Amino acid sequence: MSRLDRYGDLIEDDDSPTLFDQDPPPERHExxxxxxxxxxxxxxxxxxxxxxxxxxxxxxxxxxxxxxxxxxxxxxxxxxxxxxxxxxLLNVDRSHRYPRVSIGGRKRYVHQLVAEAWHGPRPDGAQALHWDDDPDNPNAANIRWGTPAENAADVKRNERRRT
Structure with a gap:
């Protein structure tokens, strides 16, 4: 088999394998x-x-x-x-103290939806509470399920009166 060197000159009697003499590479399967x-x-x-x-x-x-x-x-x-x-994206109704959205024709409070999504189903008698008592902060880390007594304690702790 003959080949050309890098200058284009013919190399004769070269028994080294060429690219075409080798077996094709095996198919790659990821x-x-x-x-x-x-x-x-x-x-x-x-x-x-x-x-x-x-x-x-x-x-x-x-x-x-x-x-x-x-x-x-x-x-x-x-x-x-x-x-x-x-x-x-849903339009948020801010005409009330707590932001609401309409889902399936039913108004739902955003903080309650966050509590259900991040903290599981509502326990019996529980309310969705804001740690900081800020209705405009429905962040999952700020919302938790709790009792009305815990909600009152939050209001006192945060020195906030309901308006």
Whole structure:
């Protein structure tokens, strides 16, 4: 077999293997994507590394926040996350002391929705309480389920009177 050197001159009687004499490289198969926590197979488009169930367990049971960035769509009514989740933005009714939204034709207080989402179902006789008594701060870390007596103690602790 003959080849050319780097100057273009013919090299004769060269028995060294060439690129074409070698076996083709084996086909590359990517290993299946698996959840980092439970080894469940993941879809190709899942780049978070966790299956849905593990994400829920981490976020709800361990109280860890799974970071997810959201961007508002040009229509101004929807947001989409980097994970491909889409949500509709609701208009907040601020005509009352506590902000409300309408879901399925029913008015719901935002702080109660936050408590249900982050702290589980409402226990019997419980109220959604703000640690700082600020109705405009429905952050999950500021909301908890509690009794009316605990709510009164919060008002006293925060030296705030209801208006």
């Amino acid at each position: 290993p299946p994507l698996l959840c980092e926590l439970c080894d469940t197979p993941l879809k190709v488009e899942n780049y978070s590394g966790w299956c849905r169930e593990c994400s829920l367990i981490v976020s709800q049971r361990l109280r860890l926040v799974v970071e997810e960035r959201w961007r508002t769509l040009p229509d101004g009514e929807h947001v989409v996350s980097e994970r491909g989740r889409v949500a509709r």
